[in-house]
Amino acid sequence: MPMPVSRSSSLIEQPHTAALSPLFLAALALLIMLGSARALPAPTGSDLLLHGPAGAVPVPALRLATDIAVDVSGPTARAVVTQAFRNTTPDWMEGTYVYPLPEDAAVDGMTLVVGERVIVADIRERAAAKRAYAAAKAAGQSAALTEQERPNVFTNTVANIAPGETVLVQITYQQTIPVADATRALRLPLVVAPRYNPGSQAVESVATAPAADPVPDRARISPPVLDPSQALPVNPVTVTVRLEAGFALGAVRSATHAIHVTETGPQGRRITLAEGVVPADRDFELTWEPAPSRAPELGLFREEVAGRTYLLATVNPPEAEAAPRPARDVTFVIDNSGSMAGASMRQAKAGLLAGLARLTPRDRVNVIRFDHTWDALFPEAVPATPEALRKAEIFVADLEARGGTEMLAPLKAALADPHPEETARVRQVVFLTDGAVGDEERIFAAIHEGLGRSRLFMVGIGSAPNGHLMRHAAEIGRGSFTEIRDLGQVGERTRSLYAKLESPAVTDLTATVSAPDAEVTPRRLPDLYRGEPLVFAARLAHPDGTVTVSGRVGGKPWRRTLPLGEAVAGAGISKVWARSRIGETETARITGHLTAEAADATILGLALEHGLMTRLTSLVAVDATPRRPAGTPLVAADLPLNLPAGWDFATVFGEGPQRGTAEPRQRRAEASAPGPVAEAGIALPQTGAGFLPQLALGLLLALLGLGLQRLGGRLTRRAL
Incomplete structure (x- = not known):
């Protein structure tokens, strides 16, 4: 009309x-x-x-x-x-x-x-x-x-x-x-x-029946x-x-x-x-930074829309006390597909080598590379002895960019845990790629199914990494996302990344609003690493009361209660809340926590109520x-x-x-x-x-x- x-x-x-x-x-x-x-x-x-x-x-x-x-x-x-x-x-x-x-x-x-x-x-x-x-x-x-x-x-x-x-x-x-x-x-x-769009038969499977197209909208992207x-x-x-x-x-x-x-x-x-x-x-x-000694410890913003209060909070938990670094099993996965040719390959190699240099013999290490095929340096992670690290360095140095980007099989191999009983050891996967693939939903589902006790850290490489894939994979993988756009950033950003991997996380985080019927997003708050603030949004029926954030910092309980009256006026917070809820609902659909019909109904209702573009x-x-x-x-x-x-x-x-x-x-x-x-x-x-x-x-x-x-x-x- x-x-x-x-x-x-x-x-x-x-x-x-x-x-x-x-x-x-x-x-x-x-x-x-x-x-x-x-x-x-x-x-x-x-x-x-x-x-x-x-x-x-x-x-x-x-x-x-x-x-x-x-x-x-x-x-x-x-x-x-x-x-x-x-x-x-x-x-x-x-x-x-x-x-x-x-x-x-x-x-x-x-x-x-x-x-x-x-x-x-x-x-x-x-x-x-x-x-x-x-x-x-x-x-x-x-x-x-x-x-x-x-x-x-x-x-x-x-x-x-x-x-x-x-x-x-x-x-x-x-x-x-x-x-x-x-x-x-x-x-x-x-x-x-340009995205690599895998065909129906991925490298990790040999199916006898025709498989569904993993990227049915390939022409549109x-x-x-x-x-x-x-x-x-x-x-x-x-x-x-x-x-x-x-x-x-x-x-x-x-x-x-x-x-x-x-x-x-x-x-x-x-x-x-x-x-x-x-x-x-x-x-x-x-990027911008606060003037020295002027970094805010707390940001609490509110917006009134259609009789409801929307809240956006940014809270910096205290630094965890220094603790002995736990023994770690670290698997590095490096993308050597054709899209990584040139500067991207050099950045990825430099980032991986910087991670190898921080390992000690108490740690275990493995390296997996992939294009349209994949292979691992060792059958499983081995002690990070000088000899093992030299083999890893040679393995990485010999890589050349070529072929397609079949990401699913090497991801599953990296997440596979041969020793789930070794709970005292920290298991981490560092994934270096530009993320130039079209089958993101298969990747997210595989992370959810195979994560176990592992934590997934995504490193986006190059001038235009796929931020949707990288950031969401890190969220589902309970890790973090780092971007390296040129060789000049490798030193600074890998130091920050690997310091996170070695630092105790702020865990078991929850946000509780005293007002009835409050809806917090994300509902499951992520683990945090050093230097990361907690960010969440909430929709409240009443603007009064408190919000309490609690968790464990360095293994010790931590709690902070904030009066909602301290929140200052903000703009666009209702749309930020709605967009976050839509993203959570999409994740629930992909991981099977919601049926497709229930997820679509929720997404459509939020989108029409808040006037937002979505898949629907x-x-x-x-x-x-x-x-x-x-x-x-x-x-x-x-x-x-x-x-x-x-x-x-x-x-x-x-x-x-x-x-x-x-x-x-x-x-x-x-x-x-x-x-x-x-x-x-x-x-x-x-x-x-x-x-x-x-x-x-x-x-x-x-x-x-x-x-x-x-x-x-x-x-x-x-x-x-």
């Missing part, structure tokens, strides 16, 4: 959003042009081409530019992602773009802007949203559909983009800020890395990928972070990008990219006015992605003229083009765009920005 234009003023009223500033589009276009002229190699030939029906002349494909504006307020962040789709073709176009968001993002809004038309999306059940979008597409109406493929992978599809037109799709989300050793971190994923040796980077990005930490700030850094930091007060900073615009080929990471809900925006003339065909195109920085294209995709293209999407058969779209989707381009197309894009975006400014002025005056 066509959706009327509504809540138009919301696009104008949002504070601190770069996408809404009067000159945003003009500035973005200028940054794109200047950044490309400065940072990218000169073009050598034709533009990026879209191949249509067989025999048709190729035409320039859709272009995309992205602006990300983030407001950080204490423990939470509010982000606005604005994607500008530019149709450089003479045809009416439908564009599909697969893009990443943080795995814990509570996605709650989408707005479509076409000329002076501002259409605010509705949250609907996924099937209903798809039907509304398909009907609008067929009727020639402007429409956009945002769908979740994974908690960190989303798809935007935009229909009926007129020739020469630019449309905007704006996504909003809320997330929490993780803390480790007093350092806060904001990670903005910018590229979806496999967009085209550009070969960097044949094409310039695409999808330029600008980033602005407005940081209000809630405490006096010390160092503000980025290990992934050069940044420009402007002080806006003792607790505030404004951060932008030093280059202005960068290609979307690696994740952006920003989507955002759809439809303009009421048809625009594409009747009988005019609509051409569909998947927008290509960059290869993540540091990846080797030939190692990942192999050789050949069509390597790196995506599997065709099923919905291409439904497109209203006069003939079938070529199976390869977008052919790999020979070069990127030249200066003149970028100049045209810049001028058009500038005009569109001024149009939005005039629209905002009229809407503001009308509201007054």
Whole structure:
């Protein structure tokens, strides 16, 4: 059903959003042009081409530019992602773009802007949203559909983009800020890395009956990928972070990008990219620390929504007293598949060798490597004698990146415990990988089934690790997640990781709220390691009372009671609570604690109540006015992605003229083009765009920005 234009003023009223500033589009276009002229190699030939029906002349494909504006307020962040789709073709176009968001993002809004038309999306059940979008597409109406493929992978599809037109799709989300050793971190994923999607027959099984496809939606998470040796980077990005930490700030850094930091007060900073615009080929990471001796011990925030109180708590338990280090059995698992070629392999090797160096003869050690096959250095863990460690070092040094990423079998082998009776020894698995696989749910189920007394520590490697897989695997595995993005981080981050492995955990944690009917999430609080705070959210029927946190620190009881009246006002906490509950429910479904039907009912209810995107809900925006003339065909195109920085294209995709293209999407058969779209989707381009197309894009975006400014002025005056 066509959706009327509504809540138009919301696009104008949002504070601190770069996408809404009067000159945003003009500035973005200028940054794109200047950044490309400065940072990218000169073009050598034709533009990026879209191949249509067989025999048709190729035409320039859709272009995309992205602006990300983030407001950080204490423990939470509010982000606005604005994607500008530019149709450089003479045809009416439908564009599909697969893009990443943080795995814990509570996605709650989408707005479509076409000329002076501002259409605010509705949250609907996924099937209903798809039907509304398909009907609008067929009727020639402007429409956009945002769908979740994974908690960190989303798809935007935009229909009926007129020739020469630019449309905007704006996504909003809320997330929490993780803390480790007093350092806060904001990670903005910018590229979806190519995923290895195992077939029905995995390497660990020999089944006689046909097995179910472990990645039934493989086509939806496999967009085209550009070969960097044949094409310039695409999808330029600008980033602005407005940081209000809630405490006096010390160092503000980025290990992934050069940044420009402007002080806006003792607790505030404004951060932008030093280059202005960068290609979307690696994740952006920003970290900040409190000024010396100013680290907060407690953060308690509350929000009132629909007569209920939502609470977000961050509590730092006391450091455990120094204790003798327990004897440990440590199994290192290292990914040497093709996606790890180059810098990622060097980082993983360095991280593993740093762990070997900390072992003593009281410990036991084993090393497992995997690609599409796997093998272990020893049949089971052996004492970490100098001789055993030398064998392990040689084993690791000889590894080369190649082949696929069959993760399930080596994971099960690492978790298999040959001596479960040795409870005095600590059993740990350190798993080093980029996580570039599509069968995450099988991995989670295997961890739940085989964990036993082991603890699983995930180490994310490279410029764009799969945060959903890594973080959730560590949660189920009752361990922790560490990211290593370049060799310069190996020393610092492995020291922190291995210190956690050697330190007593804060265990048996519970959070109890005195108010009746309180709902705490996560319901089962995780073990904590040195430098890790306890973070949880709660929904309360009454705002009065206390919350009591208790556990064991270094084997001794510890308790702290906090009056709810001490909580300060916060924003977006209800969505953080709901997103956490949804994640818990998905885990219960995967691990068999809830039936699929019960889990889906809970997830759908939470999503519709709080207006959130999930596996079962989507955002759809439809303009009421048809625009594409009747009988005019609509051409569909998947927008290509960059290869993540540091990846080797030939190692990942192999050789050949069509390597790196995506599997065709099923919905291409439904497109209203006069003939079938070529199976390869977008052919790999020979070069990127030249200066003149970028100049045209810049001028058009500038005009569109001024149009939005005039629209905002009229809407503001009308509201007054």
